[in-house]
Amino acid sequence: xxxxxxxxxxxxxxxxxxxxxxxxxxxxxxxxxxxxxxxxxxxxxxxxxxxxxxxxxxxxxxxxxxxxxxxxxxxxxxxxxxxxxxxxxxxxxxxxxxxxxxxxxxxxxxxxxxxxxxxxxxxxxxxxxxxxxxxxxxxxxxxxxxxxxxxxxxxxxxxxxxxxxxxxxxxxxxxxxxxxxxxxxxxxxxxxxxxxxxxxxxxxxxxxxxxxxxxxxxxxxxxxxxxxxxxxxxxxxxxxxxxxxxxxxxxxxxxxxxxxxxxxxxxxxxxxxxxxxxxxxxxxxxxxxxxxxxxxxxxxxxxxxxxxxxxxxxxxxxxxxxxxxxxxxxxxxxxxxxxxxxxxxxxxxxxxxxxxxxxxxxxxxxxxxxxxxxxxxxxxxxxxxxxxxxxxxxxxxxxxxxxxxxxxxxxxxxxxxxxxxxxxxxxxxxxxxxxxxxxxxxxxxxxxxxxxxxxxxxxxxxxxxxxxxxxxxxxxxxxxxxxxxxxxxxxxxxxxxxxxxxxxxxxxxx
Amino acid sequence: xxxxxxxxxxxxxxxxxxxxxxxxxxxxxxxxxxxxxxxxxxxxxxxxxxxxxxxxxxxxxxxxxxxxxxxxxxxxxxxxxxxxxxxxxxxxxxxxxxxxxxxxxxxxxxxxxxxxxxxxxxxxxxxxxxxxxxxxxxxxxxxxxxxxxxxxxxxxxxxxxxxxxxxxxxxxxxxxxxxxxxxxxxxxxxxxxxxxxxxxxxxxxxxxxxxxxxxxxxxxxxxxxxxxxxxxxxxxxxxxxxxxxxxxxxxxxxxxxxxxxxxxxxxxxxxxxxxxxxxxxxxxxxxxxxxxxxxxxxxxxxxxxxxxxxxxxxxxxxxxxxxxxxxxxxxxxxxxxxxxxxxxxxxxxxxxxxxxxxxxxxxxxxxxxxxxxxxxxxxxxxxxxxxxxxxxxxxxxxxxxxxxxxxxxxxxxxxxxxxxxxxxxxxxxxxxxxxxxxxxxxxxxxxxxxxxxxxxxxxxxxxxxxxxxxxxxxxxxxxxxxxxxxxxx
Numbered sequence: 001x002x003x004x005x006x007x008x009x010x011x012x013x014x015x016x017x018x019x020x021x022x023x024x025x026x027x028x029x030x031x032x033x034x035x036x037x038x039x040x041x042x043x044x045x046x047x048x049x050x051x052x053x054x055x056x057x058x059x060x061x062x063x064x065x066x067x068x069x070x071x072x073x074x075x076x077x078x079x080x081x082x083x084x085x086x087x088x089x090x091x092x093x094x095x096x097x098x099x100x101x102x103x104x105x106x107x108x109x110x111x112x113x114x115x116x117x118x119x120x121x122x123x124x125x126x127x128x129x130x131x132x133x134x135x136x137x138x139x140x141x142x143x144x145x146x147x148x149x150x151x152x153x154x155x156x157x158x159x160x161x162x163x164x165x166x167x168x169x170x171x172x173x174x175x176x177x178x179x180x181x182x183x184x185x186x187x188x189x190x191x192x193x194x195x196x197x198x199x200x201x202x203x204x205x206x207x208x209x210x211x212x213x214x215x216x217x218x219x220x221x222x223x224x225x226x227x228x229x230x231x232x233x234x235x236x237x238x239x240x241x242x243x244x245x246x247x248x249x250x251x252x253x254x255x256x257x258x259x260x261x262x263x264x265x266x267x268x269x270x271x272x273x274x275x276x277x278x279x280x281x282x283x284x285x286x287x288x289x290x291x292x293x294x295x296x297x298x299x300x301x302x303x304x305x306x307x308x309x310x311x312x313x314x315x316x317x318x319x320x321x322x323x324x325x326x327x328x329x330x331x332x333x334x335x336x337x338x339x340x341x342x343x344x345x346x347x348x349x350x351x352x353x354x355x356x357x358x359x360x361x362x363x364x365x366x367x368x369x370x371x372x373x374x375x376x377x378x379x380x381x382x383x384x385x386x387x388x389x390x391x392x393x394x395x396x397x398x399x400x401x402x403x404x405x406x407x408x409x410x411x412x413x414x415x416x417x418x419x420x421x422x423x424x425x426x427x428x429x430x431x432x433x434x435x436x437x438x439x440x441x442x443x444x445x446x447x448x449x450x451x452x453x454x455x456x457x458x459x460x461x462x463x464x465x466x467x468x469x470x471x472x473x474x475x476x477x478x479x480x481x482x483x484x485x486x487x488x489x490x491x492x493x494x495x496x497x498x499x500x501x502x503x504x505x506x507x508x509x510x
Numbered sequence: 511x512x513x514x515x516x517x518x519x520x521x522x523x524x525x526x527x528x529x530x531x532x533x534x535x536x537x538x539x540x541x542x543x544x545x546x547x548x549x550x551x552x553x554x555x556x557x558x559x560x561x562x563x564x565x566x567x568x569x570x571x572x573x574x575x576x577x578x579x580x581x582x583x584x585x586x587x588x589x590x591x592x593x594x595x596x597x598x599x600x601x602x603x604x605x606x607x608x609x610x611x612x613x614x615x616x617x618x619x620x621x622x623x624x625x626x627x628x629x630x631x632x633x634x635x636x637x638x639x640x641x642x643x644x645x646x647x648x649x650x651x652x653x654x655x656x657x658x659x660x661x662x663x664x665x666x667x668x669x670x671x672x673x674x675x676x677x678x679x680x681x682x683x684x685x686x687x688x689x690x691x692x693x694x695x696x697x698x699x700x701x702x703x704x705x706x707x708x709x710x711x712x713x714x715x716x717x718x719x720x721x722x723x724x725x726x727x728x729x730x731x732x733x734x735x736x737x738x739x740x741x742x743x744x745x746x747x748x749x750x751x752x753x754x755x756x757x758x759x760x761x762x763x764x765x766x767x768x769x770x771x772x773x774x775x776x777x778x779x780x781x782x783x784x785x786x787x788x789x790x791x792x793x794x795x796x797x798x799x800x801x802x803x804x805x806x807x808x809x810x811x812x813x814x815x816x817x818x819x820x821x822x823x824x825x826x827x828x829x830x831x832x833x834x835x836x837x838x839x840x841x842x843x844x845x846x847x848x849x850x851x852x853x854x855x856x857x858x859x860x861x862x863x864x865x866x867x868x869x870x871x872x873x874x875x876x877x878x879x880x881x882x883x884x885x886x887x888x889x890x891x892x893x894x895x896x897x898x899x900x901x902x903x904x905x906x907x908x909x910x911x912x913x914x915x916x917x918x919x920x921x922x923x924x925x926x927x928x929x930x931x932x933x934x935x936x937x938x939x940x941x942x943x944x945x946x947x948x949x950x951x952x953x954x955x956x957x958x959x960x961x962x963x964x965x966x967x968x969x970x971x972x973x974x975x976x977x978x979x980x981x982x983x984x985x986x987x988x989x990x991x992x993x994x995x996x997x998x999x
Contacts, residue, residue: 178934
């Protein structure tokens with residue numbers, strides 16, 4: 001199986017791209033063949049992921065495994081260096097799983113205009129970009145994959161989106177590009193200041209700050225911060241998110257929420273923290289501050305929303321706030337919680353967007369005030385919505401809990417040298433955020449699912465959950481329960497890598 | 511002493527000259543219906559001149575002629591190859607355009623090839639006079655080409671504007687060159703280079719450099735010397751516009767590159783502020799004006815002004831040693847990639863105009879439904895121009911940023927941030943066209959589409975450009991290597 005070890009990552013990243021080429025070659029009238037090819041590709045990719053999971057060495061999760069390090073652009077000293085460790089593996093698998101489910105969900109839910117070929121090709125291209133970002137171990141490679149997701153998402157929102165799609169798509173594109181342009185400048189600065197000059201992430205992390213003076217580190221960190229924070233998105237860079245989510249087609253929203261937002265947070269963990277530990281240390285209170293502002297602000301915005309999707313979008317701002325709070329503590333505990341939070345948020349919010357899409361399909365509206373009595377008309381759909389709302393508000397026993405609770409707990413005791421008082425205040429504020437989260441999610445559930453059917457939809461024939469929906473949702477629902485009951489499944493993978501990271505940072509800070 | 515005449519080294523120029531003569535003469539003998547044969551002769555001639563470039567590259571020795579005024583080294587060869595390929599693609603996009611209008615056939619190719627000859631001479635020119643002659647050889651035929659559509663007032667305006675600005679810039683440049691000659695006592699760049707390292711340079715030398723560079727700033731349509739470009743681009747036949755915006759512009763850049771690296775390198779303080787201001791102004795103003803355009807060719811004109819700013823930026827901050835090298839590589843690589851993506855974009859414009867008979871951006875509405883392949887290609891070229899990975903444009907932008915950071919001065923970092931902000935602004939108008947093509951309905955186009963097949967020649971041009979944009983985007987090492995080899999130091 002040596003063959004597999006050296007090809008696994010490449011397969012995981014480029015199988016979808018190869019599938020896209022095949023999809024493009026199939027004539028657009030052959031809808032069935034298009035769907036089957038896409039499904040087969042994403043399933044094969046998932047199979048690679050599962051095989052990686054099986055062959056992963058859990059005793060050394062801190063080490064990069066399935067490494068490939070080949071020459072790529074020698075002239076600029078950038079290499080094709082890919083690999084996964086405990087930090088990337090859970091996210092990579094979550095991405096693969098969500099993508100398969102998206103393909104299944106689209107089976108008979110194609111958004112208008114109905115052009116399956118283009119839509120499926122974009123999903124596959126998106127998967128290449130997402131998987132690549134989680135595997136890249138070279139800054140330039142990371143940058144390419146990080147940017148690669150922009151194009152498909154831009155088209156997905158713009159072509160298949162809602163009424164305001166043009167504005168939303170270009171806003172999404174410009175915001176992200178602005179961040180990543182500055183991020184690229186930071187990468188270049190890192191390259192020129194490292195010695196020997198390199199774009200290699202592990203080697204840069206090993207140099208741990210490279211003995212740069214604090215002001216230089218802080219400046220470089222600022223560029224990366226913008227790139228990643230816009231993607232997360234952190235308050236006040238979040239304004240693209242509600243628009244993009246509201247206008248995007250269901251699958252677009254799901255992928256955006258479940259995976260694309262994680263790319264930003266992952267960037268912090270993979271690049272910003274280990275390479276610039278001193279700057280991360282200086283910035284931590286501010287990142288924490290923005291994180292808790294995001295938690296409260298997102299929650300308050302949720303309470304004011306009338307559109308289901310927009311509400312879930314703002315809830316993402318709040319949830320990503322918890323994740324960033326965990327990262328900002330710079331502790332082993334907090335970062336572990338953040339990664340868990342990312343996976344949990346991916347599953348739960350992905351589900352919520354699926355549900356919002358299904359509700360819209362049935363009622364042709366997402367206006368919360370027009371909906372009601374979902375439990376009467378489509379009880380299964382209603383209960384799944386209730387279940388996901390519970391998971392999202394952090395009910396113990398479901399996955400959402402293990403993302404939020406440890407993140408808050410970690411704020412009680414941030415890394416050495418970071419003001420404890422500040423972070424304890426953050427912890428309290430974040431706790432208030434969880435109360436608000438319970439408020440807006442339950443209120444949404446109550447208004448949408450409980451009560452009587454509104455007169456407008458009385459007597460309307462509403463389908464309960466279809467088989468493609470069952471197929472697409474069951475694995476995610478199982479995942480939410482299993483991770484909630486046995487969170488160690490993920491902590492066991494991440495812990496080694498995160499411990500390494502925390503040690504490295506502590507060592508660099510002396 | 512009779513001059514050394516290295517036939518091998520001069521073979522590309524000689525083959526091209528012979529082709530030019532044959533095209534001109536053959537045109538007399540062809541009847542009305544066989545006129546298109548001239549285009550074939552021209553194409554064969556251009557491809558034939560590529561052969562000695564390959565053999566010379568394989569040989570690898572640097573050949574110096576005419577007392578150092580004419581040098582064939584890797585730098586010259588790389589650019590000659592580039593110019594000939596650009597010429598080939600220009601011929602491909604011209605064939606049907608020229609053949610279907612009731613224009614003259616032979617003269618068109620005669621003029622185009624003469625301009626190409628100027629370009630490949632420019633790549634080897636290491637002497638003020640040779641540079642000037644090459645520049646005029648590039649420019650004069652294009653003055654006529656810009657006015658090719660005789661009965662169209664816009665085309666006439668294009669030619670007149672271009673001619674007047676061109677002559678003015680040549681005059682300013684010559685004035686500057688005369689000072690340089692007067693001070694240094696030589697027209698050879700190598701001698702000027704030696705002079706420029708002296709510690710006691712008179713201020714007049716800086717003025718002379720300034721005037722010379724301003725002359726070239728007109729050629730590369732750098733802000734504030736760009737006023738001719740949008741009108742000329744819009745009025746000229748589109749294949750000529752493609753040639754002007756890629757080849758003739760690149761000719762100007764090559765001249766600046768040669769002057770700066772072989773002639774003025776010791777005197778950065780004299781020319782770097784000038785280039786810095788030109789670069790910053792070009793990208794900012796070019797982009798901001800492009801935002802307001804409603805005609806696709808004018809949009810591409812302003813975009814190429816902005817791209818010109820990006821290409822100049824590394825030179826504006828090139829310091830000694832390693833930074834000088836990476837700036838040089840950045841310019842060469844950027845030119846190569848810019849050539850492919852801009853020619854591709856113009857080829858699509860020509861193909862679309864065959865269907866819609868319109869150059870308005872609004873006529874691109876719904877192209878994704880009416881002509882998906884063309885829309886896909888156009889999206890690719892535009893996103894490449896915007897620098898979005900994994901299309902080749904990202905690498906061009908990347909080497910530019912890398913060179914700027916290698917400069918490492920506060921001025922360099924400032925320019926880097928300006929360039930970064932500008933590349934975001936640029937996305938807005940590039941994506942604006944893409945949005946029209948994919949997010950709008952064909953009914954918004956406001957023009958009647960006639961079904962027109964894309965002719966094979968145009969198809970080949972599109973395929974080549976698209977292949978370069980995709981392959982170089984994924985594996986930039988190919989062009990990066992050319993940039994590396996080309997560095998003369």
